[in-house]
Amino acid sequence: MTTKKLQEMIMHMPGLNLPERSEYVAWAQLVQLTSIQSDEIGELVDLGWISPKKTGSEEYLFRLRDVYRIHKLMRLVHDLEVSVYGGSIIVDLMERIEELEKEVVELKRLI
Incomplete structure (x- = not known):
C-alpha cells in the first residue's frame, strides 16, 4: 500500500x-x-521503537511510517511466531539493510 493510498484511506475514517x-x-x-x-x-512506545507526539490534551499521534513498521512487525510476529521484541529487531535490521542498499546505489552512481 502506498503512502498516498494510506492517507486517502485514513482521511475517510x-x-x-x-x-x-x-x-x-x-x-x-x-x-x-x-x-x-x-x-x-x-510496549512499543516503552521500548522506544515508535515515538508518538503528544498533543496538548495528552493524546498520542503516530506517524504514517509507524503504521508501515507495525504492519511489518505484526506479519513477522504472526507468520514466523517471533516475539514482539524479536520482530522489532528484525524490522530495524531490514530498514538498515534498505538504507545501506540505497547508499550503495548512490555510491555506484558517483563512480
Missing part, C-alpha cells in the same frame, strides 16, 4: 479529527489500521 494532509494518525486509528492491541502499542 469516521471520527477522524486531524487536518486533511496530516502525516499523523491518532491512537484509535493506529489500532484500527494495524489490528494491534493497545497494550502492544504501549
Whole structure:
C-alpha cells in the first residue's frame, strides 16, 4: 500500500479529527489500521521503537511510517511466531539493510 493510498484511506475514517494532509494518525486509528492491541502499542512506545507526539490534551499521534513498521512487525510476529521484541529487531535490521542498499546505489552512481 502506498503512502498516498494510506492517507486517502485514513482521511475517510469516521471520527477522524486531524487536518486533511496530516502525516499523523491518532491512537484509535493506529489500532484500527494495524489490528494491534493497545497494550502492544504501549510496549512499543516503552521500548522506544515508535515515538508518538503528544498533543496538548495528552493524546498520542503516530506517524504514517509507524503504521508501515507495525504492519511489518505484526506479519513477522504472526507468520514466523517471533516475539514482539524479536520482530522489532528484525524490522530495524531490514530498514538498515534498505538504507545501506540505497547508499550503495548512490555510491555506484558517483563512480
